[in-house]
Amino acid sequence: MSSVSLGAIYLGEGRTRFLVWAPLAKQVQVHLVSPGEALWPLQKDDRCYFSGVVAGAEPGCLYFYRLNGEQDFPDPASRFQPRGVHGPSQVVDSHFSWDDGHWCGLPLRDYVIYVLYTQ
Numbered sequence: 001m002s003s004v005s006l007g008a009i010y011l012g013e014g015r016t017r018f019l020v021w022a023p024l025a026k027q028v029q030v031h032l033v034s035p036g037e038a039l040w041p042l043q044k045d046d047r048c049y050f051s052g053v054v055a056g057a058e059p060g061c062l063y064f065y066r067l068n069g070e071q072d073f074p075d076p077a078s079r080f081q082p083r084g085v086h087g088p089s090q091v092v093d094s095h096f097s098w099d100d101g102h103w104c105g106l107p108l109r110d111y112v113i114y115v116l117y118t119q
Helices: none
Strands: 007-012 015-021 028-034 038-041 049-055 062-067 071-073
Touching: 015 062, 028 049, 038 049
Parallel strands: none
Antiparallel strands: 007 015, 015 049, 028 038, 028 062, 062 071
């Protein structure tokens, strides 16, 4: 499990993998709240990780984790909380085509050097 990232990872083609550690929960669902509303059950493994791939959860979708069919919580490993820490988490696409190969850094005259001495 250590090689798999927690949270919502967009896989492409409209699919997102969700992974959360919830040792006290008996059941965890992904509660998609936008653009449409839906509940998707996650599977629990022997180390109390709940995971699953949700079709239709694309970048921009807002979601919570619903524990034991009762209360919604934001993703503790969320990559974006557009409505604050208590609001829904948002699926993001972390794939980015870098195009900064021409950038050479700042000229030395623009550097700021800060020295802090403590005793």
